[in-house]
Amino acid sequence: RHTLQLLLQEAGFFNIADFLPIPDYKLPTAILSANGLSDAYFDSTALLQQNAWKDMQLPHDTFFSMERTWQCVAANNLAVEMANSFLLVASCNPKVCDISESLAWYFSSTRRVEFCKQLEFVRKSDQIIRVNAKKIDSFASLQGGNCISNKFEFHLEDSEYTKGKLLSSEFVQIVSVGDWKVDQIGNFIRRYIQCLELIIRRDGYELHLNKPTATVPGVYLDAVPGNILITANSEPVFIDREWRAKTPGELGFLVFRAILVLIGNLSTIAYPFATRHLFMESLILDTMRSAGI
Secondary structure (H helix, E strand, O other): OHHHHHHHHHOOOOEEEEEEEEOOOOOOOEEEEHHHHHOOOOOHHHHHHHOHHHOOOOOOOOOOOHHHHHHHHHHOOOHHHHOOOOEEEEEOOOOOOOOOOEEEEEEEOOOOHHHOEEEEEEEOOOOOEEEEEEEOOOOOOOOOOOEOOOOEEEOOOOEEOOOOEEOHHHHHHHHOOOOEOHHHHHHHHHHHHHHHHHHHHHOOOOOOOOOOOOEEOHHHOOOOHHHEEEOOOOOEEEOOOOEEEOOOEEHHHHHHHHHHHHHHOOOOOOOEOOHHHHOHHHHHHHHHHHHOO
8 A cells, every 4th residue: 555655656646545445445335534544533443343244255254253353453543454455546636635524435335226325424623523415326216205115215314423332332242252142132132122212202202112012103213223322421322314114113023123133234143152042033032032022
């Protein structure tokens, strides 16, 4: 990387900007700028962890948690040096490389074209980072507006960035250590339900999520642990409110969906204490029993 930068400068490209494509330059799902990596308020590690499993060149078995590995790599400021690839933007014109406000970009592109989106994290001031959301293909439109059927709605909106720790990271800590037990996941699901109830009540709804048939408003269809941040004050915050159901659902379904998404977004899972929990059906049923739903 350093050698290539020197060669570009020798060729007259004195304005060079560094970027880190994740998981690599061929099929990136996120791109981090140098400012994003160094910004103390912006959590670039979360993007490294969340996208680790999306590397199409990973072997079938990685033998260790890629999510926790990238957490350690980032903590030691080695992300750029140990990344799969890098990206350079070089120009003779200094304005071309002047993107100092942009910290990162995130892409969801493994969908039908009208649902593909881009999130740009932009530093607006010392205290404010904005998350700008838009469709990747601005010409793609949905029949009937944002409604994809009489049941679901796709919605994008800009928001203010919230610093915190993803609730899903607690699940990663559990299942990346050998001999984990289903009661540990049950405790995590109970914590998730408590966070979900706090979020819903804070939005003005009065309800109790104490049974699997408890009603959950449709706007919380996307309120899975990977979309819930825990702030420094231990407050849960629902982010990336993208998908909505047009009718209320049940808590049992939302927990079922949360478990599927949590497991599907991991590169590897350690061997459990009970071999029956190697099978999805047993794991989900026992987790729900343990969580009391």
